[in-house]
Amino acid sequence: MSYREALRLALAEELRRDERVFLMGEEVGVFEGSYKVTAGLLDEFGEDRIRDTPISEEGFVGAAVGAAMAGQRPVVEIMTLNFILIAMDQIVNHAAKIRYMFGGEAGCPLVIRTPNGAGNQLTAQHSQSFEGWFAHVPGLKVVAPSNPRDAKGLLKAAIRDEDPVLVIENLPIYKQKGEVPLDEDFTTPIGRAEIAREGTDLTIVPHSYATVRALKVAEQLASEHEIEAEVVDLRSLRPLDVETVAESVARTNRVLCVEEGWPSYGVTAEIAARVQHACFDDLDAPVERVGMAEVPMPYAKNLENATLPGEDKVLAAALATLDMGPRR
């Protein structure tokens, strides 16, 4: 089953399970979703539960916040992460604050799903991965599945959660296939990283599409350099499973953090800070990071490739971390 189909299955199962669950977003109904995640759902669940919205992110995200406060379980689709900035006030100033600011008297069980990602010459305004901005905010939860199984499991866990959860999907992974449990009660726990590949020589810490890259690089390290890299797929950014990362680093003594977004003030910055504190005595090399080059994404294909945190860059950084290549 593809990542896209796994998301659709999760939505359908939760829509069937709980009447309070409904979907909202641009083109989720008649058009079947810009990336076809919601294809077919309108036929089964009708217009009340698969609700097309105007192009009005602040309006409909805020409406989802209000509906959630009033007892519904809205699942909002934002066409891509880039457009979420228009709704930032409703997410950060409203959804994230409700429970605390109102002294625990009210809550906001809201899910926002949206893809990040780059690589199709979509240029500066449509190629961004700033999920770290949201993981910065107490009151929000942020998850970022890297495979079809977790796409289903984390989306279902998010819908069942009592707090606002941002589910970061990913454009390049939508078509990726993998095993997906068909059990309707299967969920992936929020706040648990997963060791996606075991290894002894180096810990690579990615999330979302960077996990796909990291796993490829790990295979290359094994076949070309006799290095066994452990890949710790974060899966959740807030809550963040630092414990699993730290346990891995204690075994491998070397760590490389990878993300699709800009590294400055990013997810990799947070991991590096946590690791240096938790694993100071374990480290045999400085914590290394790879992310998108710190420019707005350019259009020309060769420039885009130079901007992306491609496997070649991840490999070079891995070798540097292992003292097998030049430090950058």
Added chain:
Amino acid sequence: MLLIREFEPEAERQYKKARIGGYCHLATGQEAATVGAVSALQDDDYLLASYRDHGLALARGVSARAVMAELFGRVDGCAHGRGGSMHLLDVGRNFLGGWGIVGGQMPVATGVALSIARGDDEQAVLCELGDGATNIGAWHESLNLAGVWRLPIVFLVMNNVYGMGTSVERASAEPELYKRAAAYRMRGERVDGNDLEAVIEASEELLANARRDREPAVLELMTYRYRGHSVADAGLAYRTKDEISDHRAEDDPIELLGRKLVERELVDEDGLEELRARAKEKVKDAVAFAEDSDAPDVDSLAEHVYGDPAYQEQFARMRPGSPFGETTLVFERGLSS
């Protein structure tokens, strides 16, 4: 109305004694608009508001004690000392908050109306906002959604002439704000907000239409705020003392109502005086209550950031390498060790 008239100056006095902190926005002068609109709500209707929310909370039936204790930042406040002046609420009374970002409550209120529309109950939402909020994008987006989805909501514009210090004329290309409803094929009404009966009549009609026919509307209430934007604003940089005293002399909602009641022999001057004294007593009692209420326990600092039963387990692995103090401060009580 008298309770609000007594409560607000007391809040200002307590603010100046530094028992109340943060921002504190008073609504003295807006009592008829506040009470008239809120009194048109049924018990199961919803109310959402801007940050100028003391009067709205009191009108909805939140006790003066719970409001004053919240302003004092005490556990017996309606938000248990986590919200303060701008974030009063009472979920039991379907009063879902005072909100602090101008206009931010409008999409949220629209969503509450959407939640009603998903069911069959005849309920409505009253969303209060200031005149300044009609120039923010959320106004347009909320009215448009309420229009296309036919949601049971009345947007109540408290036109008190100034958004902070900028007058409606200086801020709005269409200063007759109710007319903007026409852009959404929505009914818009403008009413003298200092005339209690007129406010009640218009509010009841528009709310009834919302409940029965899922018909959204805009209700613009023309009123005036006597004090500054907040207690930190003397309120004189953008208007004259004469302007304020003219409003007090000619359009005071409490004077107007008192005169009517006396004319109709529903109450005499002594009766009015007694009502005033009772309101004063209630406010005095609220201050005493707030003084006696405990400050929140510092060990409870991390409580209510999240509410899911699993959140402690979800966050249990976030501690290694955490910034200073989290193990003792943030995690001790809120998250299991």
